[in-house]
Amino acid sequence: MSYLLDVQNITKRYGNKVVLKNVTFNVPSGSIVGFIGDNGAGKSTTFKTILGLVSQDSGRIKIFGKENIHKQPKMKEKIGVVFDAMNLPAHLTIKQLNKVFLRIFNTWNQDDFFRLVNSFSLPEDKQIYKFSRGMSMKLSIAVALSHNAKLLLLDEATGGLDPSSREQVLGELKSFVRESSGGILLSSHIMSDIEKIASHIVFIKNGEILLNERKDKILEKFAIVDIKKERLSLLNRNIVVAKRDYGSYSRILVSNKMELPKDLSSKKISMEELSLLLTNRE
Template structure:
């Protein structure tokens, strides 16, 4: 059994009367990158904050490295690398000065690796961090997260503000981190191609609920959207219908297994992006799909 670095079980959270997370469950196993997809306001950042214990859930459990309440296990803090959309790095310092800070802060700080990443991300060593663009700050945050031998990376919109070639460099570094360390990554993004490029697992969230939690390859091989009339719709096996939309004379239906389609119904090839848009825009979600 592959070990889970992160387990989220039935997490719910409300602010006042507004339910922000509704019974959220998914895992980040060792050696895998999980792409966490959803529109702004879907609950992704709240999920991250709950994982990190920055806010407390109303119900449910978060386990990191098999333990709850990570605050009590300070020695594990180093094992998590975190990048949030707005990172707070000491603004008045240069990268060179930051390196000294992190050397003291992290027992497992790897200066050579850090400098290699800084170089590969084309970041200036002697400029103060507060002069950095948003994209540069993101790259620096990722370089830091990747340089203290963490086992689990939590990256919330970490490719935000980056041009395509910088995004590529960053994604390649994330991939090589997982390959080398057998670590795990939870990567939230609304840039679908990033997720599709490196994630092996896809979790799609809408309005605080998980609509899809599945291996990427399985989604790409088996899932499809079909257009059918009322008669054909009635013939579909309910088990495979995930969501449907009415277009007047016909229905578009997202199904999870194109092998089970009735004769005469043709399957279209479909990208993760199209599936995500279909799920998050659909008026009738049959039920959430879990593994």
């Protein structure tokens, strides 16, 4: 399988604190990988390590099959990046910004850019520092989608958007993957967004990957079951992904509902429930 991004056993420490521990996952061509976890779980550090903004202590990162891509300017053009804080020149207008990117990117597509600007209802002659947070995020996404990128790294890129704008942006992201066979690594606290467009789920907690699986498999085979504590020994330990105790019973996330005892009922899960149980697991 072709991986646009391949992260293998990344470890990062700040002093004595381990913030990433053997982090491993990949972004295949044609996929949208939902990267989820609480604040402080290690998502932003992972993004910064992938982008070469911080260096890992061990492990390797390959982008488009190559390491150290950050030293190759032409290859870097194929990566689109959006953080939750805008990093565009605030004193410029959109028209002025377009002229700047025409000089910076060999692959800049101003027709696509202005199509997105108009679609997102952004004012072309207004200085960017006067934009709302939602407008700024939509502009950053428009930029990331307008220079023929093959890999998008989006860290909380939909967080400042209203529901209608999020729906519009998610549609553009799905079109990008479908039309370019590109890939997206998308972190978000909005589980409904992840559930709508992600093809893969990667869950991180305290710098460790707890779950790395295709979303369709999670929704088809995983389940949540409430079971009295005295019956826990009946469960196959190999299918237990997470457990949380509630007085006399435990709530269990299992990876294969078909291996549950036949008299034990389970319920389908949503990304919201999955995230809550993994976050609060014991």
